[in-house]
Amino acid sequence: MPDISRDDVAHLATLARIDLSDAELDHLAPQLAVILDSIASISEVAAEDVPPTSHALPLTNVFREDVATPGLTAEQALSGAPEVEEQRFSVPRILGEEQ
């Protein structure tokens, strides 16, 4: 049975850049444990001869020709950007690490 601790949830929240308060962690951690338990019930019905799968489609090798096709204009691409400078997306400075 999968087990998810309050610390696990805090860790995942950090990785996902979601700021959770102590109260929210207290609230969410047991809920996630219940959700995982529910999903784990699938393993009870999974037969030995059914391999784990990551894809719903029974397809392989779906390839595209290597041909360049027009995409968006810069105006379209940048239209949803909160800030634009020099035809580029402007983002807040990145903390904590150097490129």
Add this chain to the structure above:
Amino acid sequence: MTDTLLTYDDALAAYDPVLGLEVHVELNTASKMFCGCSTVFGAEPNTQVCPVCLGLPGAMPVVNGKGVESAIRIGLALNCQIAEWCRFARKNYFYPDMPKNFQTSQYDEPIAYDGWMDVEVDGETFRVEIERAHMEEDTGKSTHVGGATGRIHGADHSLVDYNRAGIPLIEIVTKPIRGAGARAPEVARAYVAQLRDLIVALGVSEARMDQGNLRADVNLSLSTKGSDVLGTRSETKNVNSFRSVERAVRFEVQRHAAILAGGGSIVQETRHWHEDTGITTSGREKSDAEDYRYFPEPDLVPVAPTRDWVEELRATLPENPTARRARLQQEWGFSDLEMRDTVGAGALGLVEETIAAGASPQAARKWWLSELSRRANDAGVDLVDLGVTPAQVAGVQALVDAGTVNDKLARQVFDGLLAGEGTPEEVVEKRGLAVVSDEGALSAAVDNAIAANPDVADKIRDGKVAAAGALIGAVMKEMRGQADAARVRELILEKLS
């Protein structure tokens, strides 16, 4: 903070270096790996983007078949096994250069694995084992604004161009390379240089290190001599020339050794390479940020190359590098030493192309290994990035063969070529470098030299022919080097006989 270093010899006396190299190859496909956006270099910012490579909600990727084909060909050329079935995976991280908040990569199912490449160092063959080669995509390009240095440190904000995001990359990872001993820096350099040659021969990438088509990460650890236990490694990122790969390994060996010899322990971290000072500095420590939570990419179906396809691609491989070196040595009539020096200078392909453009093997070797190697060394760049093409070198040699310029003037032609003054002929024209074949002017210059140096002239009249050198020098000076020294000597001896 500057790091303390042990001398290289002391470091090697106590420790064995263990290398690991990760090379990213940017493929030269016409379109990106998972969308149809163009990959042409140098376009205006954000003009080669679409919902897929911008990570817009609902956009669906489709794999570029040519990217898979190139990955398989690289794998085969590196003597790898090709996976019967493999998947793409999401590598999750948050950074503005990857707008999807994950990079589409491969995790535990690389398309190619368990290969090797034989690397030649000083005439000896060293086998480098390949762990894997996998497919992934490049990131966007950030420019940091507001800081003094253009780096993130102190920057107010960053500007991102996503033209590069999604361009196919193949990451080639070696197994730990042991047993190179004191030659670890040379082995690392030779591996990257010869891998580049292979990539060029495959025709799958422009493979220009100075333009970032080929990027090397250098992992290094030290084992106590005689011990099998691997030390903690550092990862020096984005080392972007062959000579820098060699220098970075040497520096890290000395830095690790000083820490270990002082009783300290190595921190597992990424390091930044500084081309100008030849040192590495601390990047970030491995931490939570390295928890990428890989999982299979649900939007891309698995890749299952049929064995027929793999064999078809195997038949397209270029000659293997060892056989190629042997064949070229034979064709060119190079001695073992000449061949070793040519390979060592990273000039094999350049010499080959120069010969193909019309120069003799010895002339091609001479220019690349002496004059041009010296200039590359002075400029701190690899020979291939110097900015002189094989066709130009062949052109200069043709001018020498035609007697238009002598070797000394030819060196000035290279000055002009490097300054972007056009073809070798145009440089000769613009700079007025042609050897003067006007006998009248030459004869007058010889007369002047004799008149100005009566003592020397007397010696030559007395049969001391060796003294002619001083007069030749004077004539060449007056002719500003634009004379055929052999003809000047003839004239002097004629006049003084």
